Structure formats: structure tokens, C-alpha cells
Amino acid sequence: MNQIAQRPCPICGCGRVEGLHHQRFELPDGHPLSGGYEVVACSACGFVYADTAVPQAAYDRFYTQYSKYEDARTGTGGVENSWDRERQALTARQIADYLDNPIASILDIGCANGGLLWELNKLGYHDLLGVDPSSTCVQNTRNLGIQAEIGSIFQPLKHGNFDCVILSHTLEHIQDLHQAVCWIHKVLKDTDSSCTYIEVPDAMRYVDYVDSPFQDFNTEHINHFSNQCLHNYLRINRFEPMLWGEKIIPASMNKQCPAIFCFACKNREKKEIIPDPLLKQKILAYIDISTDILDQFGQRISQALEESRRIIVWGTGQLTMKLLVETSLATAEIVAFIDNNPINHGKKYHGISIFGPEYILGLPDPILIASTLHQKSIQEQIEKMGLPNKLVLLKDA
Numbered sequence: 097m098n099q100i101a102q103r104p105c106p107i108c109g110c111g112r113v114e115g116l117h118h119q120r121f122e123l124p125d126g127h128p129l130s131g132g133y134e135v136v137a138c139s140a141c142g143f144v145y146a147d148t149a150v151p152q153a154a155y156d157r158f159y160t161q162y163s164k165y166e167d168a169r170t171g172t173g174g175v176e177n178s179w180d181r182e183r184q185a186l187t188a189r190q191i192a193d194y195l196d197n198p199i200a201s202i203l204d205i206g207c208a209n210g211g212l213l214w215e216l217n218k219l220g221y222h223d224l225l226g227v228d229p230s231s232t233c234v235q236n237t238r239n240l241g242i243q244a245e246i247g248s249i250f251q252p253l254k255h256g257n258f259d260c261v262i263l264s265h266t267l268e269h270i271q272d273l274h275q276a277v278c279w280i281h282k283v284l285k286d287t288d289s290s291c292t293y294i295e296v297p298d299a300m301r302y303v304d305y306v307d308s309p310f311q312d313f314n315t316e317h318i319n320h321f322s323n324q325c326l327h328n329y330l331r332i333n334r335f336e337p338m339l340w341g342e343k344i345i346p347a348s349m350n351k352q353c354p355a356i357f358c359f360a361c362k363n364r365e366k367k368e369i370i371p372d373p374l375l376k377q378k379i380l381a382y383i384d385i386s387t388d389i390l391d392q393f394g395q396r397i398s399q400a401l402e403e404s405r406r407i408i409v410w411g412t413g414q415l416t417m418k419l420l421v422e423t424s425l426a427t428a429e430i431v432a433f434i435d436n437n438p439i440n441h442g443k444k445y446h447g448i449s450i451f452g453p454e455y456i457l458g459l460p461d462p463i464l465i466a467s468t469l470h471q472k473s474i475q476e477q478i479e480k481m482g483l484p485n486k487l488v489l490l491k492d493a
Contacts, residue, residue: 102149106273107329110140117383119313122420125444128154129315142372143325144379146318152271159229179346188215194359200259205249206266210237249279257285264295268317277333291361296321301354303382308468309390314414323356324372331367335360348469393490394423400488410434411466431461462486
């Protein structure tokens, strides 16, 4: 049934949408984002997105205060993880081959820990700048010998214009897509060879890579692009796609995710939107599968709580946010939350403090590994620590 959106379609501006799924979260104390939103499909162009009234300023504050990328060991976008380093190297080669110009100036928006720029530097590109809202990420990038500064896609840039602007897994996070593309126009050189490189998750293939329920509906990912929707976004905002394609990228040591990419150049004319009639159907199939998996996870948690109401929860990410509102974990006696990322230590979740792994030493309670992406690596970490605690796994090892 069609309804009026709080957030008009960020691509075509239409205010009428069809509700597909209501996503809920329990957020850590002080978290600046919303505890839920409706996932909707635009009635005009078919784009699927989160209908949230949370302003862009709140998302900017989130990436400043809660960046999951700050820990170079656990976050992506750096050089610490071999699987992520390989992804960065392949993307850098794509960009270098397309530009074919080692003196080109390159700006990476949302550079995380600088891995992509570091790989471009190894390929002979030296006029590089990374921008990220996290001061820790900026310092990690500088530690690689790459110029970087604190900022975002909505703040003035003091470094002139660039031959290439990279937005790799950035647009899916942005509430105001129109202002974002206007900013790209301003910082990109007005030449025939200048371009933007955009890479985003492929919403058409979410359903083929479901590992964790509703993993792509989270507090951060609020725009769900198909190839057609990405092209519509670029063309209506005076960019012309020049080269595009699909890829599969690692999301963790043992998990892959689908993505699409596009190189686009400035165009003086707006192009007509071509509606995407298929994306909604693919998302509905994804919702069905996610619902089934969430039910399975809920059953495992309920069985564990029948043996012990007290439990330690390792992981404070997006899956935990869902489990705390959608399963019996909401009624468990949670002894502590454990997380590897130091940025979360000392914060409270569900009214309970978040600690580093060393806090578990001496605690006898079972440990729920509330992550599927990192379940294997957390298991290995627990084994190395010599912890005797019983493990509750959401998926078979």
C-alpha cells in the first residue's frame, strides 16, 4: 500500500512510497541515530531506501563518535587484514587502469584507514588525499604516509579540485544524496578526463548472499542501489556513467558480499530516469529469507537461555542491535557486553557496560557470539585466550 514518506525519494524526490519492512534496533546509550525505520520502495523510480527523519548532521556525528573502522585490526579500509588488503589492491588497480595517468590528483571520501590510497600509492599515484570524519582513521591513514584530513562530503575542502573523486562504500550511508552529488561536482575538475569512482553494495544480489538476518538493513546503510538506480542517481544529477560492472568483495575472513561499481564523468545535461521494476521484488525475497534466519537464531538463543539465564554477549554490532529487540535475548540476564573495538569500551548497551575481551577472565557464564561475520575469528580468539566458557553459536561452526 502506498504511503507518504518522511524522507522523499533521495533520487527522484517522489514523496509516495510502498512500505516493505519495519526494521528495529536497540541502540547503545547516547547513540545519535534512530531505533528503527521503514524500508520503502519509491512508487515512481523503484529505489529502495530507509524512510528515516534522522538528519544528515546525526549521521555525521555517528561517524565521528562511533566509527567501527577505527580499530585497524577489526575494521575494514586499512592494511591490517589480508582479505581486506586484497580487496583494496584490486580496486586500486581498477582505478589506476581507468585513469591511466600517474600524475592525476585523487580524493578518497570516507577513506577509513587509508588502505585504498596506500595501494594507489604503490601503483605510482602520489597526489592523494583522504578525508574521513574519524580523527583516528585520519591518523591511521597518515601513518601510512598518505595525506589525510578530518572532514566529510558536506564540508568545504581547501585543497582545490581533483581529477578523480572516490566514493567507495560511501553513498549507501548518506542521508542527503542530492547535496552529496552537488559537492562532488564542486571538487571535481571540469575536464573531459575527470571522473568519480563509485562503489556500493548491490541490493539486487542481497538475497544471494544472506549470512546474517537483515544484515543490509542497519543503522548505517540507508540507501539500497541497483545498477539502474545508481545510473538514475548519476544521470539526473548531470553525471554520465562511462564504465560499470559487478564484483564480489570480502566482508570478513570467510564472508563475501556483492557490489556494483561505476566510473562517471560530468555531463551538462540531466537525463531522464528509467524506473527499476525489479529491485523491490529482490528486496522482498531478501526480507523473507532474513525472517527465516532470524527465527532460527532466536530458537538457538532461547535454548541456551533455558540452561542459563545469565549470559555474556560478545559483539555489539548491527546483529546484536536486532537480537535485543527481536529475540528472547531481550529478557536475558546479560553479565557484560564484549567488543574488540576500543571505541566501544566504557559505553553502555541495554544499560550494561561494554568491555574488552580480558574482562571475561574468571567469569563462568556462557558466551553468546553475536556475530556471524566474525564468528570464526572470535572463536579462535577465545581459544587462544584459553577461556573455558561454553559457547553459544548462532550458526554451526
